Amino acid sequence: MPQYRIITVDAFTEVPFKGNPAAVVAVPSNSPLDETTMQKIAAEMNISETAFIMPLMVQGPEEFQQARVFSLRWFTPTCEVKLCGHATLAAAHALKHELGSEREKIYFETASGQLLVYFGMVNDYSMNLPVDPPxxxxxxxxxxxxxxxxxxxxxxxxxxxxxxxxxxxxxxxxxxxxxxxxxxxxxxxxxxxxxxxxxxxxxxxxxxxxxxxxxxxxxxxxxxxxxxxxxxxxxxxxxxxxxxxxxxxxxxxxxxxxxxxxxxxxxxEVTDSNDVSIHGHAVTVVSGVINI
CATH class of the missing domain: 3.10.310.10 (Diaminopimelate Epimerase; Chain A, domain 1)
Structure with missing residues (x-):
């Protein structure tokens, strides 16, 4: 039975059981998940978002440590969403502290374009998300x-x-x-x-x-x-x-x-890139595997 690493992270908090929980599923590049399975996993987790990250442009046993670009998708228990900030923060935290990323910053390819997350010193992160003025x-x-x-x-x-x-x-x-x-x-x-x-x-x-x-x-x-x-x-x-x-x-x-x-x-930041920079902390609550 295939197994995938899954990490639950509380985002926008420095202590467990505050902030917003997100599940992060590490998907190896040689074992992609289809959309139906991702939605089933998100429904099983039954928290606001489950993030699925897969390395791009790097393959092999060290791909999560070495990759600097990842595919990132977010699912609620009922549907896929276009953008999710706290699960992006959670994904960065899982990469740095649970999956051993060697990078100082990570790029995520998403339905909202490419997102950039910088790793801080102590479980803190800065991410650039596209501005959406109302x-x-x-x-x-x-x-x-x-x-x-x-x-x-x-x-x-x-x-x-x-x-x-x-x-x-x-x-x-x-x-x-x-x-x-x-x-x-x-x-x-x-x-x-x-x-x-x-x-x-x-x-x-x-x-x-x-x-x-x-x-x-x-x-x-x-x-x-x-x-x-x-x-x-x-x-x-x-x-x-x-x-x-x-x-x-x-x-x-x-x-x-x-x-x-x-x-x-x-x-x-009202710049040519039209980004909003959001800074926050995160903490791991659960780390294990999920059987598919």
Missing amino acids: APMPVTDDVKYIVECMFDEYKPTMQVEISPSLRYMVVYDPARSSDDVARLKPKLTPELVAAGKRENIIAVMVTSKSSTHDFCCRFFGPWCGIDEDPVTGSAYTVLGPFWQKRLGKKKFEAHQCSKRSGELYVQT
């Missing part, structure tokens, strides 16, 4: 209903935007504090899911200014099988430019105020 969203009846499911009400003073690539909806109520956002209990009903599908959204992010950080947020994605994601790296490719316009700065400390919570350092 724009104001037409306020339809469905949009009002989605906001009401988040806040129990819709007010014209609320700011609602949508990112063009990832289709993340941003909801910001200037009258709400970070404590208000942390206490939210959204109604994730079938009607909400139907309204979101009509608006072609993948997730809703509720955000606010913060007294302890530059801003905070929460991320709800029932459209991709995730009721609430604890810490979402890809969210900051949207929230970075969103808050850059409102705070007039390019570097942020952000807090995702889910139950598990997580800390991120976000730098929005």
